[in-house]
Amino acid sequence: MNFPELWMQQRDLDVDCVLFSTFSDDPIFDTIARAHAAMHGYWVSIALPAQCAPATPSAVIGPHGYPLRHARADGPEVICVDLNHADPALDLALHKARPWRTTARDGDIYAVRRVIDARSTNRTSP
Incomplete structure (x- = not known):
């Protein structure tokens, strides 16, 4: 959970779902x-x-970062959900935010605004 590089690698592999098992009673994991x-x-x-x-x-x-289903807190339970790419509640997260972030990470969206200035490449000169 605490190694973001692994989560970024899953994103780069274009996964739909990460299955994460842990033994932790720390609520920060959620x-x-x-x-x-x-x-x-x-x-x-x-x-x-x-x-x-x-x-x-x-x-x-x-x-979108919101729980779709939680298990009971008072005992064992199996939970299931459909991974529905067409769910309107997930449209922004899947079809707008994810592609935009990919483009932003590649640097393409800001390429036209990039400034070439000697002060940006030589940072030791006064």
Whole structure:
């Protein structure tokens, strides 16, 4: 969860869903999983043992960063969701934000505004 390079690699591999299993009773894991889902535009399934559920229940998080379904916090449960690319609630995350972020990361959207200035390349001169 705490190694963003691995999550970026999954994005670069154009995955639809990352399945993440952990044994943690730290509630920050839910927040970080939601952030990764939203930043990279894919579903995240976070699976935890039932004894960790009071802090962070298992969940499936949508590409918009919101949980689609949480497991019960009082015992074991299997949760299922459809990974629906046509869901109108996910249109912005999947079909607008994810492609825009890909273009932004490549640097193409700002290429026309790029300034070539000696001060940008030689940073040791006064």
